[in-house]
Amino acid sequence: MKIVNALMVSVFPLFTLLNVNGQHEAKRQNPFGNALVPDMIADASIQEINGTFYCYATTDGYDQGLKTSGPPVVWKSNDFVHWRFSGFYFPSAVGQKYWAPSKAVEANNAYYIYPTVNGFMYPAVANSPDGPFKLAKGVDSFSKTFTPATLLQSRDPKGPAGIDAEVFINDDGQPYVFWQRRFAARLNQDMVTVDTTSIIQIPTKRQGYSEGPIFFKRKGIYYYLYTLGGDERYQYAYGMSRTSPLGPFEFPDTDIIATTNYQQQIFGPGHGCVFNLPGTDDYYFAYLEYGRGSTNRQTYVNRIEFNEDGTIRPINLTLNGVGALHSLSPEKEIKVVNSNASSVRPDMIIKPNQDSLFKRTESFSSRFAFDNANGSRWMAAAGDSASWMIADLGNLQQLKRSEIAFVRPTAGHAYILEYSVNGKIWKPCGGHEDVMVKSPHTDLLNMKARYLRVKILSGINGIWEWHIY
Numbered sequence: 001m002k003i004v005n006a007l008m009v010s011v012f013p014l015f016t017l018l019n020v021n022g023q024h025e026a027k028r029q030n031p032f033g034n035a036l037v038p039d040m041i042a043d044a045s046i047q048e049i050n051g052t053f054y055c056y057a058t059t060d061g062y063d064q065g066l067k068t069s070g071p072p073v074v075w076k077s078n079d080f081v082h083w084r085f086s087g088f089y090f091p092s093a094v095g096q097k098y099w100a101p102s103k104a105v106e107a108n109n110a111y112y113i114y115p116t117v118n119g120f121m122y123p124a125v126a127n128s129p130d131g132p133f134k135l136a137k138g139v140d141s142f143s144k145t146f147t148p149a150t151l152l153q154s155r156d157p158k159g160p161a162g163i164d165a166e167v168f169i170n171d172d173g174q175p176y177v178f179w180q181r182r183f184a185a186r187l188n189q190d191m192v193t194v195d196t197t198s199i200i201q202i203p204t205k206r207q208g209y210s211e212g213p214i215f216f217k218r219k220g221i222y223y224y225l226y227t228l229g230g231d232e233r234y235q236y237a238y239g240m241s242r243t244s245p246l247g248p249f250e251f252p253d254t255d256i257i258a259t260t261n262y263q264q265q266i267f268g269p270g271h272g273c274v275f276n277l278p279g280t281d282d283y284y285f286a287y288l289e290y291g292r293g294s295t296n297r298q299t300y301v302n303r304i305e306f307n308e309d310g311t312i313r314p315i316n317l318t319l320n321g322v323g324a325l326h327s328l329s330p331e332k333e334i335k336v337v338n339s340n341a342s343s344v345r346p347d348m349i350i351k352p353n354q355d356s357l358f359k360r361t362e363s364f365s366s367r368f369a370f371d372n373a374n375g376s377r378w379m380a381a382a383g384d385s386a387s388w389m390i391a392d393l394g395n396l397q398q399l400k401r402s403e404i405a406f407v408r409p410t411a412g413h414a415y416i417l418e419y420s421v422n423g424k425i426w427k428p429c430g431g432h433e434d435v436m437v438k439s440p441h442t443d444l445l446n447m448k449a450r451y452l453r454v455k456i457l458s459g460i461n462g463i464w465e466w467h468i469y
Helices: 012-023 364-371
Strands: 042-050 052-060 074-079 082-088 104-109 108-111 122-125 135-139 146-148 166-169 173-180 185-186 216-219 221-228 235-241 256-259 270-276 283-289 298-304 338-341 347-348 360-362 390-406 413-420 427-436 441-456 462-468
Touching: 042 298, 104 166, 104 347, 108 347, 166 216, 216 270, 221 270, 256 283, 338 364, 364 390, 364 462, 427 441, 441 462
Parallel strands: 042 270
Antiparallel strands: 042 052, 052 074, 074 082, 104 108, 108 122, 135 146, 166 173, 173 185, 216 221, 221 235, 235 256, 270 283, 283 298, 338 390, 347 360, 390 441, 390 462, 413 427, 413 441
16 A cells, blocks of 8 residues: 655644644534434334344435435444444335335345435345345336336326325234325335335324334334425324224324424424334434524434323434443543644535525534544545545554544545554555445454554545544
């Protein structure tokens, strides 16, 4: 590997200078809290499979509205705190719009997932929840040709075709599908086609556009959650049925359970999911938060609680996260006492939409890479073509491992990792020159050092989180 050491002589004086500037940076605040994963994602579908948490979602971070989306990756975690992915689980193509995948549903000795691809819901199948998934085949209802099967096709814009599939398998093995604009139907046992004779539009208490349906069963009650509004004014309302997944539904007086909280500065609790820890009565509500606007959303998780009669209590939305849901053997993480970088992007004022009531400022201090809060990040200034960051551990310590979660990891990164005992002489200890799509990027270390330095060779010049063990 070719090591670039052009900054070796000049880094330490600049490092000292930035310590002074860091006094100003220390005043910067993170308004985005503890996001679920170190990336921008929306429309999350979360579940636990064989002791591992899976999160399928829309990849955000492109700020182009619905013109595009990032590639499909599945985030995994053993404890619900440390998340990872490697590569794609579904074919990724230039120009493909991959949105709102469902949870992975096990049936017919396979796993099925239902993403919205280029505006249509598709079934895809794999042998494992890790994928790779491939589009299921079926007969196109218009052309009568054997093609990748859309769940529903309609040339009528008011017809039942739509987006945001949510699939539920009842206790008797019958699968159901719920989607945009309050539609629902039975799925056939092939998990690929819809029983079109069963399609209904759920007559909800509240009207208007709706998407992002959530469906689950608890203690004999079926719960149907649907969104109202959009953007920063997203809300979630719900109904419940004690009869069947297709109703009839009753709608409690207090039926809105999640709404924008201007006092807490939480905007647009939109498309997400509800998931349960198997074998417990612990339920959790995941939702996208709209506080950066456009397709720059992050996902957060709060507990969902129920009254004795089965009704859902309004959710106390916070950006704090829920912490570890599985306990793992403790591992010593080394505290970073100071951090500096080649440059820092200026504060970004998030401009509200017309008639919007929110306004936020995002800062990009290097210290945000070490705050264990996935909602904040270090970003280099525009035009910094040789960006780097230094972590100061305070004293000479034995190092075992480095894990770096870069900004926009689905685009891939290449980097060099170096260590130093005095901040003057640097030696290579990790990294790779080939671009890899994964997060975090892990380097096994076996040396004593006080400082670590990462130089980004390719990819977005930013870091969500950097953990050193």
